[in-house]
Amino acid sequence: MTKDESTSTQHLEADECWKLLRGVSVGRLAVWLEDHPDIFPINYAVDHGTLVFRTGEGTKLSAALADHPVAFEVDGVDQSTGVAWSVNIKGAAQLLRTTEELVDSFSLMLFPWESGRKDAFVRIVPTSTTGRRFTISEPTEWWTVNSRAPHASDE
Secondary structure (H helix, E strand, C coil): CEEECCCCEEECCHHHHHHHHHCCCEEEEEEEECCEEEEEEEEEEEECCEEEEEECCCHHHHHHCCCCCEEEEEEEEECCCCEEEEEEEEEEEEECCCHHHHHHHHHHCCCCCCCCCCCEEEEEEEEEEEEEEEECCCHHHHCCHHHHCCCCCCC
């Protein structure tokens, strides 16, 4: 872990990022959709240095499997200490197709939150894993006097 002295941000090593990823089950998948980015919440599991999620036919699946890389982000905060963290994964999404891959995926305990068919298991193979940890600033550090000043109505 390295520390940026100017902001007290700690840059996390990959093994610490994966430890944090294993402790959370929901993150955000960013994909490129035609002419713009889009973001989808997904529940996922860590599997041998990759992430696996389950979904059904539709926009998320087709965009994830297109010829563009994907990004994945998850974060958390310890309310008692005020220390937050964020982990980002960038890489390629691949549909699990072989019988062996599909059988292995059943041991991951991926249960969709939303009802409906979620027959596609997708693996994100990382090309980049980055993370950071930082203390959340007190509002007095970023709130200005004008933050509480009356504003003109929107009418």
